Amino acid sequence: MKEYKNPEQMEVLKKATPARIGIGHAGARYKTDAYLKFLQDHAAANDAVFEEVPEDVVKSIGVFEVKTLCADKQEMLKRPDLGRLFSEETKKEISQRCKHHVDVQIYFGDGLCSPAIAANIPDLYGAIEAELRSQNISLGTPFFVRYCRVNTTRTIAPLLHAKLACVLIGERPGLLTSESMSAYIAYNPRPDMLESEYTVVSNISRVGVPPAEAAAYIADLLIDILDKKCSGVEYHARIRE
Amino acid sequence: MEKNQIISAGIDIGTSTTQLIFSRLTLANTGGFGSVPKIEVVKKEILYRSRIHFTPLINDEQIDAEEVLKIVLEEYMAAGYTPRDIDTGAVIITGETARKRNAKAVLSSLSEIAGDFVVASAGPVLESVLSGKGAGAAELSKSMTGIVANIDIGGGTTNFSFFKNGEVVATDCINIGGRLIKTDGERITYISSVLVPMLVGHSVDLKIGDSLLEPTISKLKELCLLMVKEIAKHCNALDGEIVPDVITFSGGVANCMKHPLTDFAYGDIGMLLAKTLNCCKDFDSYRIQEAVETVSATVVGAGNYSMEISGSTIMNQKGRFPMKNIPVYSLKLDCIEDIAELGKSIAELKRRQQETAMETEAWESKDARSMHNHYAVTFSAKNISSFSNIEQVANTLVESYQKEIDADGIPIIIVQNDLAKVLGQALRRRIGRKKCLVCLDSISCEEGDFIDIGEPLANRQVIPVVVKSLIFENR
Numbered sequence: 001m002k003e004y005k006n007p008e009q010m011e012v013l014k015k016a017t018p019a020r021i022g023i024g025h026a027g028a029r030y031k032t033d034a035y036l037k038f039l040q041d042h043a044a045a046n047d048a049v050f051e052e053v054p055e056d057v058v059k060s061i062g063v064f065e066v067k068t069l070c071a072d073k074q075e076m077l078k079r080p081d082l083g084r085l086f087s088e089e090t091k092k093e094i095s096q097r098c099k100h101h102v103d104v105q106i107y108f109g110d111g112l113c114s115p116a117i118a119a120n121i122p123d124l125y126g127a128i129e130a131e132l133r134s135q136n137i138s139l140g141t142p143f144f145v146r147y148c149r150v151n152t153t154r155t156i157a158p159l160l161h162a163k164l165a166c167v168l169i170g171e172r173p174g175l176l177t178s179e180s181m182s183a184y185i186a187y188n189p190r191p192d193m194l195e196s197e198y199t200v201v202s203n204i205s206r207v208g209v210p211p212a213e214a215a216a217y218i219a220d221l222l223i224d225i226l227d228k229k230c231s232g233v234e235y236h237a238r239i240r241e
Numbered sequence: 242m243e244k245n246q247i248i249s250a251g252i253d254i255g256t257s258t259t260q261l262i263f264s265r266l267t268l269a270n271t272g273g274f275g276s277v278p279k280i281e282v283v284k285k286e287i288l289y290r291s292r293i294h295f296t297p298l299i300n301d302e303q304i305d306a307e308e309v310l311k312i313v314l315e316e317y318m319a320a321g322y323t324p325r326d327i328d329t330g331a332v333i334i335t336g337e338t339a340r341k342r343n344a345k346a347v348l349s350s351l352s353e354i355a356g357d358f359v360v361a362s363a364g365p366v367l368e369s370v371l372s373g374k375g376a377g378a379a380e381l382s383k384s385m386t387g388i389v390a391n392i393d394i395g396g397g398t399t400n401f402s403f404f405k406n407g408e409v410v411a412t413d414c415i416n417i418g419g420r421l422i423k424t425d426g427e428r429i430t431y432i433s434s435v436l437v438p439m440l441v442g443h444s445v446d447l448k449i450g451d452s453l454l455e456p457t458i459s460k461l462k463e464l465c466l467l468m469v470k471e472i473a474k475h476c477n478a479l480d481g482e483i484v485p486d487v488i489t490f491s492g493g494v495a496n497c498m499k500h501p502l503t504d505f506a507y508g509d510i511g512m513l514l515a516k517t518l519n520c521c522k523d524f525d526s527y528r529i530q531e532a533v534e535t536v537s538a539t540v541v542g543a544g545n546y547s548m549e550i551s552g553s554t555i556m557n558q559k560g561r562f563p564m565k566n567i568p569v570y571s572l573k574l575d576c577i578e579d580i581a582e583l584g585k586s587i588a589e590l591k592r593r594q595q596e597t598a599m600e601t602e603a604w605e606s607k608d609a610r611s612m613h614n615h616y617a618v619t620f621s622a623k624n625i626s627s628f629s630n631i632e633q634v635a636n637t638l639v640e641s642y643q644k645e646i647d648a649d650g651i652p653i654i655i656v657q658n659d660l661a662k663v664l665g666q667a668l669r670r671r672i673g674r675k676k677c678l679v680c681l682d683s684i685s686c687e688e689g690d691f692i693d694i695g696e697p698l699a700n701r702q703v704i705p706v707v708v709k710s711l712i713f714e715n716r
Binding site for chain 2: 131209
């Protein structure tokens with residue numbers, strides 16, 4: 001391992017950023033350990049994108065599963081348009097198995113990071129649910145969407161007559177974490193809504209904002225968005241007034 | 242409307258001078274797009290600096306409270322502020338003056354007129370920290386490797402503060418200052434009793450009434466040299482474990498070092514002490530850098546650096562802020578294993594709290610007594626993150642404090658880990674919204690500290706907190 005002139009100060013610098021600083025070099029190249037770590041993290045990121053969420057994970061969370069029009073992961077990556085749509089049959093299933101006319105519909109999606117579901121949902125959803133219930137907000141039936149894109153909200157919310165949709169979805173992994181998740185929140189989502197109507201909370205993971213603490217913030221945010229009856233850019237402009 | 246600018250007042254009543262500043266602190270969300278908000282002070286501007294007044298004294302033992310009040314009121318007028326405009330800040334009586342008999346009375350009368358959330362406090366640790374931050378030593382230490390020590394040499398005391406990466410690593414305070422001997426141009430008119438051991442120990446024979454001629458001048462120079470040696474000795478803190486790389490000087494004497502005048506220009510030995518410091522070789526092994534503030538370091542520290550902003554915060558409370566002089570007790574709750582023992586740990590904490598409360602019965606101010614039953618509990622929760630564990634912690638906390646909560650006490654929880662919002666919500670679900678609760682993080686404090694909690698800011702998202710070490714030294 002590399003010896004630093006001032007190891008204590010190096011520790012401080014390393015704590016200040018998750019970037020790969022102070023890894024040294026051998027000529028123009030990385031050192032072997034840094035290079036291996038890089039390969040490992042890159043492979044983990046790749047896996048996170050291409051991996052499937054195991055059925056056991058969905059079962060252990062205790063929700064039912066549906067899938068978008070994508071046939072498999074490859075298609076989901078190549079055809080974002082299909083990742084937001086459902087077959088008539090699936091829509092019927094969702095409609096039958098879920099509560100209608102709720103304030104908040106929360107559901108989970110694999111998105112671009114499958115491991116994010118197992119890593120975050122139990123703490124994240126558990127804490128959001130507890131807080132919303134205590135404040136008498138009516139909550140929809142949660143479920144899991146395989147091959148899921150954010151814009152599934154445009155179909156799901158009108159289908160279930162939910163005032164607000166919040167999808168907890170795996171976010172594209174980087175080299176720092178391959179289990180990070182975002183919450184995309186939209187008030188009154190519909191097929192013709194604008195992208196700017198989403199409010200996003202990102203970087204939810206063990207190394208980012210811890211899921212339980214993020215949940216507490218999201219719960220407050222959902223209640224405030226319900227109260228202000230708007231989300232996204234408009235909401236942020238309203239709270240800045 | 243989101244309030245993101247606050248006005249802070251700093252008032253420093255020192256051994257020799259009394260000063261006051263008003264500053265504007267700007268709060269902003271630095272969390273960035275898509276992130277959980279992070280409210281921080283992003284800008285500190287000094288809007289008004291008072292003249293530097295000599296601290297009015299009735300006699301050597303008493304501060305002239307009325308005169309001090311007059312100075313403060315005049316400066317408020319000159320600055321165009323009323324107490325109602327002030328959101329935060331600190332009034333501190335520093336240096337030898339803190340030992341004056343009526344210090345507490347002066348502080349409480351001042352904090353009433355100074356504004357709703359202006360803490361009244363004094364004590365060598367806080368004073369050292371504030372002078373170091375005001376002098377810019379904390380900032381300087383962030384921009385370099387190693388340790389920066391600030392030495393604030395005032396009229397009655399010299400305060401040392403040691404910073405590393407912006408954090409305080411040690412403080413120290415000794416009874417050395419430029420105004421421990423006063424002169425009237427011809428004679429010595431006052432010798433502070435704190436000098437007696439030094440004078441006797443080194444057989445320096447100085448008396449009130451000695452005229453400022455030889456040999457008195459030589460004796461005074463000898464005394465100043467002894468003082469400087471004493472200061473140099475304290476440059477290494479914690480038994481030599483902390484050795485500074487850079488030293489900055491602040492305080493009135495540092496100002497004299499920069500702007501030398503005739504020996505007794507200020508009617509004391511400050512100038513002589515400054516000149517001795519300038520010639521002294523004892524500091525040659527350190528890099529000496531100029532402080533951002535010299536004579537005003539402490540007052541700038543009081544105005545700009547006394548307050549911290551909480552991180553995530555949950556509070557159920559109306560109309561009971563500010564809360565002052567709340568003692569802090571720490572609880573062992575680092576990892577999951579500690580949760581099972583939590584009930585026992587709290588019982589143990591309560592015993593400690595009661596013992597300490599009995600000992601501090603002697604607190605004089607009404608303020609302190611009204612807060613007597615309130616205290617803050619802090620723990621790290623370093624390795625606790627799952628929602629179910631947080632629920633368990635909330636259960637035990639509420640069970641253990643049920644009696645206090647029923648009696649409308651205010652549980653004050655300070656989590657060192659980033660968990661206050663989820664824990665706060667969990668607690669609130671259990672006790673209901675009608676009961677009081679304060680739960681916050683991002684404030685580092687430990688058992689033995691005292692905190693003041695101010696009015697919520699920035700759309701009730703955060704609260705200002707001042708962490709103080711012991712308010713008054715036990716005499």
